[in-house]
Amino acid sequence: xxxxxxxxxxxxxxxxxxxxxxGVMKGVGPYVSAAxxxxxxxFPGELVDNWEEKAVDKLGDLxxxxxxxxxxxxxxxxxGACTDKCHYLLGTSDPKNMPVARQDLLRQVYRRYYTLxxxxxxxxxxEWGKKLIGAREMDKEVLDDWYNYFHQCSQCRRCSxxxxxxxxxxxxxxxxxxxxxxxxKGQKYCNQIIGKVFKIGNNLGLPEPALLDTLEGLEExxxxxxxxxxxxxxxxxxxxxxxxxxxxxxxxxxxxDGLMGYAKVFHEAGVSWTISSYASEGANFGMFIGSYENMxxxxxxIRKAAIDLNVKRIVFGxxxxxxxxxxxxxxxxxxxxxxxxxxxxxxxxxxxxxxNLLQEDKLKFDKSRNDDMVLTFHDSCNVARxxxxxxxxxxxxxxxxEVIKAACNHYYDMEDETIHDQTFCCGGGGGLxxxxxxxxxxxxxxxxxxxxxxxxxxxxxxxxAAICAICKSQFTKVLPYYGFKMDQIVSVHQLVSNALxxxxxxxx
Amino acid sequence: MWFLTGFFALFFYLAVIxxxxxxxxxxxxxxxxxxPLKIPTMPAPLTRTGVGVRLFSEVVLFKSLFRANKWIWLxxxxxxxxxxxxxxxxxxxxxxxxxxxxxxxxxxxxxxAFAMILGLVGLLVRRITVERIRYISNPSxxxxxxxLLIIGISxxxxxxxxxxxxxxxxxxxxxxxxxxxxxxxxxxALLLHLxxxxxxxxxxxxxxxxxxxGIFFSPSRNQVDNPxxxxxxxxxxxxxxxxxxxxxx
Numbered sequence: 001x002x003x004x005x006x007x008x009x010x011x012x013x014x015x016x017x018x019x020x021x022x023g024v025m026k027g028v029g030p031y032v033s034a035a036x037x038x039x040x041x042x043f044p045g046e047l048v049d050n051w052e053e054k055a056v057d058k059l060g061d062l063x064x065x066x067x068x069x070x071x072x073x074x075x076x077x078x079x080g081a082c083t084d085k086c087h088y089l090l091g092t093s094d095p096k097n098m099p100v101a102r103q104d105l106l107r108q109v110y111r112r113y114y115t116l117x118x119x120x121x122x123x124x125x126x127e128w129g130k131k132l133i134g135a136r137e138m139d140k141e142v143l144d145d146w147y148n149y150f151h152q153c154s155q156c157r158r159c160s161x162x163x164x165x166x167x168x169x170x171x172x173x174x175x176x177x178x179x180x181x182x183x184x185k186g187q188k189y190c191n192q193i194i195g196k197v198f199k200i201g202n203n204l205g206l207p208e209p210a211l212l213d214t215l216e217g218l219e220e221x222x223x224x225x226x227x228x229x230x231x232x233x234x235x236x237x238x239x240x241x242x243x244x245x246x247x248x249x250x251x252x253x254x255x256x257d258g259l260m261g262y263a264k265v266f267h268e269a270g271v272s273w274t275i276s277s278y279a280s281e282g283a284n285f286g287m288f289i290g291s292y293e294n295m296x297x298x299x300x301x302i303r304k305a306a307i308d309l310n311v312k313r314i315v316f317g318x319x320x321x322x323x324x325x326x327x328x329x330x331x332x333x334x335x336x337x338x339x340x341x342x343x344x345x346x347x348x349x350x351x352x353x354x355x356n357l358l359q360e361d362k363l364k365f366d367k368s369r370n371d372d373m374v375l376t377f378h379d380s381c382n383v384a385r386x387x388x389x390x391x392x393x394x395x396x397x398x399x400x401x402e403v404i405k406a407a408c409n410h411y412y413d414m415e416d417e418t419i420h421d422q423t424f425c426c427g428g429g430g431g432l433x434x435x436x437x438x439x440x441x442x443x444x445x446x447x448x449x450x451x452x453x454x455x456x457x458x459x460x461x462x463x464x465a466a467i468c469a470i471c472k473s474q475f476t477k478v479l480p481y482y483g484f485k486m487d488q489i490v491s492v493h494q495l496v497s498n499a500l501x502x503x504x505x506x507x508x
Numbered sequence: 509m510w511f512l513t514g515f516f517a518l519f520f521y522l523a524v525i526x527x528x529x530x531x532x533x534x535x536x537x538x539x540x541x542x543x544p545l546k547i548p549t550m551p552a553p554l555t556r557t558g559v560g561v562r563l564f565s566e567v568v569l570f571k572s573l574f575r576a577n578k579w580i581w582l583x584x585x586x587x588x589x590x591x592x593x594x595x596x597x598x599x600x601x602x603x604x605x606x607x608x609x610x611x612x613x614x615x616x617x618x619x620x621a622f623a624m625i626l627g628l629v630g631l632l633v634r635r636i637t638v639e640r641i642r643y644i645s646n647p648s649x650x651x652x653x654x655x656l657l658i659i660g661i662s663x664x665x666x667x668x669x670x671x672x673x674x675x676x677x678x679x680x681x682x683x684x685x686x687x688x689x690x691x692x693x694x695x696x697a698l699l700l701h702l703x704x705x706x707x708x709x710x711x712x713x714x715x716x717x718x719x720x721x722g723i724f725f726s727p728s729r730n731q732v733d734n735p736x737x738x739x740x741x742x743x744x745x746x747x748x749x750x751x752x753x754x755x756x757x
Contacts, residue, residue, distance in 0.1 A: 017640065019639070020639055020640060020643060022643075063541070064541060065541070065542070065544060065742070065744055066541070066542075066543065066544060067538060067541035067542060067543045067725060067727060068543055068547060068726070068727040068728065070537065070538065070541055071538060071722045071725045071726050071727070072726070074534070074716075074718040074719075074722050075716070075718055075719040075722030075723065075726070076716060076719070077649075077716045077719050078641070078644050078645055078646070078649050078716070079573070079580050079584065079631075079641075080577065080580055080634070080635075080638065080640065080641035080644065081572070081573050081576035081577050081580055082576070083640040083641060083644065084640065085576070095640065095643045095644075098640060098643070098644060100644045101643065101644055104644065115714055116714050117714050131646075131647060132646070132647045132648055132651075133646070133648050133714075133715070134646040134648060157549060160549050160728050161549055161572065161575070162572055162573070162575055162576035162577075163572060163576075164566065164570055164572050164573040164576075164584075164719075164723070165566075165719055165722055165723045165726050165729070166549055166566075166572070166723075166726040166727075166728035166729040167726070167728075168547065168549070168728050171547065292544060292545075292745070293748075327735060327736065328545065328546045328547070328735045329545055329546065329735070330735075331735055331736060331738075331739045331740070332544070332545060332546065332735065332739060332740050332741055332745070335739045336739050345736045345737075346736060347736075384550070385549055385550050386547070386549075386550055387550060388550055388551065388552075388733055392554075393550070393551035393552060393553065393554065393733065394551045396550065396551070421549070421550065421551065
C-alpha cells in the first residue's frame with residue numbers, strides 16, 4: 001500500500017550530489033505522541049500553552065548541561081564539508097537534509113535567544129539584523145520544521161566525521177527532540193516504546209511467559225538441527241553472564257538466528273548465562289529522544305537485573321545504538337559496576353566474546369556450511385562511529401569481520417568510502433524505524449543500496465551481514481524497493497550459528 | 509589628524525576589550541559546561557597524548573576537512589596558514605626591539621598576503637558558485653569573507669603599492685600600548701585596514717569565528733576513548749544520583 005506512494009530513487013554507479021529540491025521533504029513528520037505515551041516519560045501530554053517560551057528555556061537548560069551542544073552551535077562556519085555527506089540528503093535532495101541546514105534549524109533559535117546580537121536585534125525588532133546573523137524567533141513554523149526534519153535524521157554521526165570541528169548533528173537532533181518532548185510534542189514511535197520498556201521490560205512488550213515460550217522453542221529448534229541440547233535460560237540466578245539483547249532477537253528474522261548463534265557460542269565456551277525478563281531489552285530509545293533521564297532509567301534496569309541475578313559479566317547482543325549506550329554510556333548512567341568480575345570489560349559485545357574464543361581456538365567451524373552465500377558487512381553507524389570493540393581503536397571494524405571470515409569462505413568489503421567510520425546508515429536508525437516514516441527510510445537507504453549493488457555486480461555478493469537490530473529490520477523492509485530480496489540481510493551470529501560445529505553434534 | 513588618532517586609539521581599545529573579554533567569557537563558559545556523556549567520534553585515541561595528536565592533526569592539518577572535501581581544505585588551509593604568518597609578521601609593530609625570528613619571517617609574511625587573498629577568493633567563489641554551499645550561506649558568511657578580504661587587500665596595498673609611514677605607525681601603536689598617544693599616519697588604506705581589523709575583533713566573540721577556541725572544546729574530538737575503564741560523570745548527573753540515593757534511604 002505504502003509502496004505505491006514512495007518514489008524510489010534510481011541506483012547509480014556511485015553516490016552523486018543531487019540537484020537541490022527545496023521543500024521536497026516538507027511534511028508533518030511522524031505520528032505525534034498522545035498523552036498516554038508522553039506522561040509516563042515525564043513529558044506533558046500535549047503542546048503546552050506558552051510552548052515558545054518553554055522551548056527557549058529548555059534550550060537554555062541544555063546549553064548549560066551539554067558543552068557539546070554549546071560548542072557545536074557556536075562553531076559552525078558553514079564551510080560546506082558536511083553538505084554532501086548525509087544519506088537523507090543524497091536520497092531526497094531536500095537541502096534541509098544537509099547536516100548544516102538541519103543544525104541551523106536549531107542554531108537560528110540559539111542565535112536569536114542566546115547570543116548578544118540576537119538578543120539585541122530581537123529586542124529592537126530588527127528583521128534585517130536577525131537575517132544578517134541567521135537568527136529566528138521561536139514560532140510555529142520553526143517548531144513544524146523541527147518536528148519534520150529532526151525526524152529525518154538517524155543520528156548516525158557521519159557528518160561529524162567530516163566536520164573540521166567534529167560538530168555532531170546527532171547531538172543537535174537529540175537536543176531538539178528533547179526540547180519538543182518537553183513542550184509536549186513528542187514522537188509516538190519512540191515514546192510509546194520507552195513506555196513499554198518501563199512497564200514490561202522490552203520495546204516489543206513481550207511479557208515473561210511469552211519470552212519463556214520463545215526461548216524454549218529455540219532450544220528445540222537447535223536440538224532438532226544439531227542433536228545437541230543448547231540452553232537459552234531466562235532469569236536464571238548465579239550464572240556467569242547476563243545477556244542483554246534487542247528484543248527483536250526474540251522473534252524477528254534474521255535477528256532470531258543471531259540469538260541462536262549467541263546461545264551456541266556460550267554453550268561451546270562452557271559458560272553459564274541467562275536472559276533477564278526484567279531487562280529483556282538492549283535497545284535504549286532514551287538516546288534517540290536525547291533524554292538523559294529516560295536513557296538512565298532504562299540503563300538502571302540492566303544494573304538491577306545484574307545485581308538480582310547475581311551474574312559476573314554483562315554481554316550485549318547485536319544492536320547498534322544499544323552497543324553505543326552500553327559501551328559509551330552504561331558506566332556513566334548505571335555504573336560503577338564494581339560488583340562484577342573485574343577480569344572482563346563491562347559490558348562486552350557478543351562479537352568480542354566470540355572473537356576471543358576464536359583467538360583461543362575454542363570454536364570449530366565448518367565454513368562450507370555458509371557456501372551458499374557470498375557476504376559483505378554493513379558497518380552499523382552507532383557501532384562504527386560511537387563505540388569500540390576490543391582493545392585497539394578500530395576494533396569495531398576488525399572484530400565483526402574476523403568473526404564473519406571465521407565462519408564463511410566468501411567475503412568482500414564494499415567501497416572504502418562507504419565502510420568503517422565512513423559507513424552509510426541503513427536509513428532506519430535514530431527512532432525512524434516506523435511505518436509512518438517509510439518514505440524517508442526508503443530514500444535514506446539509497447547510498448547503502450548503491451554500494452551494495454556494486455559489490456553484488458563486482459563480486460557476486462549475495463548477502464549483507466549486520467550487527468544491529470534496526471539495520472536488520474530496516475533492510476528486510478527496504479531491500480525489495482531496490483530490487484533485492486528481503487532475506488538478503490543476515491545476522492553475523494547467524495553465520496556463526498550456521499558454521500559452528502557443536503561438541504557432540506551429528507555432522508551430516 | 510588628532511581626531512583620527514583619538515578615534516582609532518579608542519576604537520582599538522574598545523576592540524581589544526570586547527575581543528579579550530568576549531572570547532575569555534566564551535572560553536570560561538566552555539570550561540564550565542560539562543560534557544555529560546562520552547561522545548568522541550570513533551575511532552578515537554585511548555590516551556590524553558593521543559587526543560593531543562588528534563587535535564594537532566585537526567588544528568594544524570585540518571584532517572577531517574581533508575577527508576571531506578579537497579577544495580575547501582585547500583583554500584581553507586592556505587587562508588588560515590597565510591593568516592597566521594601575516595599575523596606573526598605584524599608582531600614587529602608591537603615589539604621593540606623586534607625579535608630575530610619575527611625579522612626573519614618578514615619577507616614570507618609579506619607574500620603570505622597573496623596566499624591569504626587567494627584562499628579567501630577561493631572560499632568566496634565556492635560559496636557563490638556551489639549550489640549547496642550557497643544555500644547554507646547567511647549574509648554574515650559573505651560579510652565575514654568580505655571583511656577579511658578588505659583586510660588582506662588593504663594590507664597588501666600598503667606593502668606593495670602605496671607604502672605607509674611604517675615608523676610613524678609603529679610609534680602610534682607603541683603609543684597606544686603605553687598610553688602616550690602618537691599621531692596616526694592618515695593613509696586611507698591604513699585607516700581602512702585598521703577599521704576592518706577592529707571590526708573583526710569586535711564580532712569575533714559573537715560569531716562563527718568562535719570556531720577557533722571551539723575546536724579545542726569539541727567533545728567529539730577532545731575526549732579519550734575509555735568509557736569502560738573510567739567512569740565519566742558530569743557534576744549535575746552526580747547530583748542527580750545523590751538526590752536519588754538520599755530519597756531512597
